[in-house]
Amino acid sequence: MKEKLRPFLLVLADLALLGASLVVFALFHHVLPGTAVERQETTPGETAVFSFPGRFTDGGVEERWDGDIYHYRDAGLDLTVTFYEKDGASYTLADFYLKDLSRFRTAFAGGEFVTGVSDSVLHMASENGALLAASGDYCGVRKSGVVIRDGRVYRRDKTHEVCVLYRDGVMETYRFADFHVDDAVARGAWQAWDFGPCLLLPDGSARTDFHPGIAGPNPRMLLGYFEPGHYCLAAVNGRQSASPGLTLPECAALMEGLGCRAAYNLDGGHSAVMTLSGQIVNKPSKAGGRDISDILYLAKEAGA
Amino acid sequence: MSVNKRRVKLWLSVLAHLVAVLSVMMLTLFILDRVNEAMAFLNNEITKWILAVYALLAAILAAGVIVLYEKGLKEDRSGSEDKGERHDQE
Numbered sequence: 001m002k003e004k005l006r007p008f009l010l011v012l013a014d015l016a017l018l019g020a021s022l023v024v025f026a027l028f029h030h031v032l033p034g035t036a037v038e039r040q041e042t043t044p045g046e047t048a049v050f051s052f053p054g055r056f057t058d059g060g061v062e063e064r065w066d067g068d069i070y071h072y073r074d075a076g077l078d079l080t081v082t083f084y085e086k087d088g089a090s091y092t093l094a095d096f097y098l099k100d101l102s103r104f105r106t107a108f109a110g111g112e113f114v115t116g117v118s119d120s121v122l123h124m125a126s127e128n129g130a131l132l133a134a135s136g137d138y139c140g141v142r143k144s145g146v147v148i149r150d151g152r153v154y155r156r157d158k159t160h161e162v163c164v165l166y167r168d169g170v171m172e173t174y175r176f177a178d179f180h181v182d183d184a185v186a187r188g189a190w191q192a193w194d195f196g197p198c199l200l201l202p203d204g205s206a207r208t209d210f211h212p213g214i215a216g217p218n219p220r221m222l223l224g225y226f227e228p229g230h231y232c233l234a235a236v237n238g239r240q241s242a243s244p245g246l247t248l249p250e251c252a253a254l255m256e257g258l259g260c261r262a263a264y265n266l267d268g269g270h271s272a273v274m275t276l277s278g279q280i281v282n283k284p285s286k287a288g289g290r291d292i293s294d295i296l297y298l299a300k301e302a303g304a
Numbered sequence: 305m306s307v308n309k310r311r312v313k314l315w316l317s318v319l320a321h322l323v324a325v326l327s328v329m330m331l332t333l334f335i336l337d338r339v340n341e342a343m344a345f346l347n348n349e350i351t352k353w354i355l356a357v358y359a360l361l362a363a364i365l366a367a368g369v370i371v372l373y374e375k376g377l378k379e380d381r382s383g384s385e386d387k388g389e390r391h392d393q394e
Contacts (some may be wrong), residue, residue: 018325028350142344159344185379195342213338
C-alpha cells in the first residue's frame with residue numbers, strides 16, 4: 001500500500017514545493033517593500049518656460065463648468081477636462097498648456113521611491129497639492145525598469161518601451177531597442193516612464209502592431225504630446241457593461257485623432273484613475289481604483 | 305547495490321525533483337509574463353538567478369545521469385564478458 005502511494009506522495013511533495021517557491025518568488029518580486037533609493041543622479045539643465053499668448057491669466061484663477069466641460073486657468077496653466085461618451089467608449093480627457101514644465105510633476109506613494117509601497121491616487125494627489133492627477137506606470141511593483149522623475153534618475157535598466165519627457169518640453173517615445181538611458185539622461189530627461197507601448201509612429205500616425213496579449217479592450221491611462229508645453233491625459237473607462245474599454249489600436253487611433261505627435265500607454269486596468277481637485281473624474285473599473293506606486297500630476301501652484 | 309551507488313542515486317533523484325519543480329516554475333513565469341508583460345515576471349533579477357540555478361542543477365543532473373549510465377553500460381559489458389569466459393571454460 002505504502003509503495004503504491006509513493007509516486008502520488010512524491011508528486012504531491014513536488015507540487016507543494018512548487019507552490020512554496022512561487023509564493024517566495026511573489027514575495028520578493030512584488031510584495032516585500034524594497035529600500036529607498038537615496039542617492040539619485042540629477043539630469044542636467046533647467047525646465048523650460050513656454051509662451052502661449054492669451055492662454056494664461058495675469059495672476060488670478062478662473063474656474064468654470066460649461067456643461068460637462070471643466071475649464072481652469074491661472075498664471076501658468078490652462079486646463080480643460082472633457083467627459084466623452086460615444087460609440088460605446090467613454091473617457092475623461094485632460095488637455096493642458098503649461099507656462100513652466102516644472103509644474104508637470106510626478107510623486108511616489110509614501111513620498112519616496114520604494115518598491116512594494118502603494119497608495120491611492122486620491123491620497124497621493126492630496127499629499128502633493130495636485131490640481132489634476134493621474135495614475136503612472138506602477139514602477140514600484142517591479143524591481144526593474146527605467147525610473148526618472150522630476151529630473152532625478154532612480155533606476156536605469158529598461159524593461160519595456162520607454163516614454164521620456166525632456167526638460168525642454170519635448171516628449172518622445174522609444175521602442176525597446178531604440179532607447180539608451182545615458183543619452184536620455186545627458187539630454188536632460190525630466191520624466192521617464194517604462195510601461196508602454198508607444199501608441200504613435202514617428203510621423204504621428206496610429207501604430208497597429210501591438211502584442212495581442214495586451215491589446216484587448218481595457219481601462220487605460222494615456223499620455224499625449226502635442227508640442228512643448230501642451231500635453232493631454234486620457235483616462236479610458238473599461239470593464240463595465242456600458243464601456244468595455246479601448247483596445248490598443250483604438251487608443252492609438254484616439255490619440256492620432258486628437259492630433260498628438262507622440263502618445264504613450266501608462267498602467268491601465270484597475271490602476272487607471274484620474275482625479276481633479278480631490279475628486280475622481282473617471283469611472284475606475286474597481287471602486288476608487290487600486291493602490292499604486294506613483295502618479296503624474298499638475299501642481300496647484302508653480303514651484304509649490 | 306553499494307552504499308555509495310545508492311547515495312548517488314538518491315542525490316540524483318532529489319536533483320531531478322528540484323529540476324522538475326524549477327522547470328514548472330519557469331513555465332508558470334513564462335505564461336504569467338505573456339499574460340501581463342508589464343509586471344516583468346521574466347525580465348528581473350530574481351528570475352535571472354532562478355534561471356541560473358535551474359541551468360546549474362540541470363547540468364549537474366545531466367552529468368550525473370550520463371556518468372551513471374556509462375558506468376551501468378561498462379558493468380553490463382564486463383558482466384557479459386565474465387559470463388562468456390565462464391561459458392568458454394565449461
